[in-house]
Amino acid sequence: MAQPANAIMQSKDAHAEKILVVDFGGQYTQLIARRVREVGVYSEILPFDATAEQIAKFAPTGIILGGGPESVAEAGSPQISDALVEQGVPILGICYGMQALAAKFGGVVASSSHREYGYAEVDVTGDDPLLSGLGAGLKVWMSHGDRVERLPKGFAAIGKSGNSPYAAMANVERKIFGLQFHPEVTHTEHGLDILRRFVLDICGCAPVWTAQNIVAEHVETVRAQVGKDK
Numbered sequence: 739m740a741q742p743a744n745a746i747m748q749s750k751d752a753h754a755e756k757i758l759v760v761d762f763g764g765q766y767t768q769l770i771a772r773r774v775r776e777v778g779v780y781s782e783i784l785p786f787d788a789t790a791e792q793i794a795k796f797a798p799t800g801i802i803l804g805g806g807p808e809s810v811a812e813a814g815s816p817q818i819s820d821a822l823v824e825q826g827v828p829i830l831g832i833c834y835g836m837q838a839l840a841a842k843f844g845g846v847v848a849s850s851s852h853r854e855y856g857y858a859e860v861d862v863t864g865d866d867p868l869l870s871g872l873g874a875g876l877k878v879w880m881s882h883g884d885r886v887e888r889l890p891k892g893f894a895a896i897g898k899s900g901n902s903p904y905a906a907m908a909n910v911e912r913k914i915f916g917l918q919f920h921p922e923v924t925h926t927e928h929g930l931d932i933l934r935r936f937v938l939d940i941c942g943c944a945p946v947w948t949a950q951n952i953v954a955e956h957v958e959t960v961r962a963q964v965g966k967d968k
Contacts, residue, residue: 753780755799755943755946756797756798757780757941758800759774759783759801760783760785760788761786761804762803766805766832766920768783770804777938777945778948779799779943786817789821793822793825801822801825802831803822803836804833809884816834816838818839828914829915830936832920833881839890840893840916845887847885858880859876859878860875860876860899861874861875861897862875863898866910867935868908868936869896873927876926876928877925877926878920878927878929880902880920887904893907893909894907894909896908899919902918904918
């Protein structure tokens with residue numbers, strides 16, 4: 739039997755588990771953070787060049803790397819900092835975030851001869867905790883010009899499309915995943931389910947970021963501060 743929200747609240751602070759959304763300049767970054775909160779977990783956005791101190795202070799339970807308009811292969815493009823990887827928590831890269839992950843760990847990213855923008859079909863090819871069981875094929879929303887040409891060592895393909903042989907990748911042991919498509923938009927089939935799997939199942943967060951729990955937490959904070967005063 740599932741625990742009621744107030745029972746979970748007694749054992750877990752609504753802020754104790756949180757997801758860091760990394761901003762690479764993509765148009766959907768705010769939406770990613772909102773979707774995480776819809777799942778019931780607190781989230782905040784930091785820029786890709788946030789300092790190691792800022793990241794450590796936030797102490798994320800998981801990290802989601804958002805999309806971006808630039809090319810990973812271009813000099814001076816936003817990259818994944820060592821501080822993000824060194825957190826040792828699960829990571830999900832979306833679109834540019836996936837390409838940046840591939841480049842960070844030694845894969846190859848190159849410009850595609852065909853830019854994918856709009857609906858695409860992704861065949862689920864792996865047995866992993868992020869996509870498996872959602873169906874053999876997913877209708878998703880793509881928006882990219884580059885694609886991963888060679889996976890980093892330790893990663894496996896878990897999805898492919900007509901234009902992207904590596905439309906999704908995973909290093910299950912390290913809990914690092916990449917999606918070429920955007921699960922945060924409503925156009926993507928099972929998109930919220932995918933984010934829920936990452937946040938709740940893979941990161942192990944409890945869905946306690948709810949209006950009821952937030953109010954209860956603030957009431958307890960005020961009571962502790964006020965004491966016996968009015």
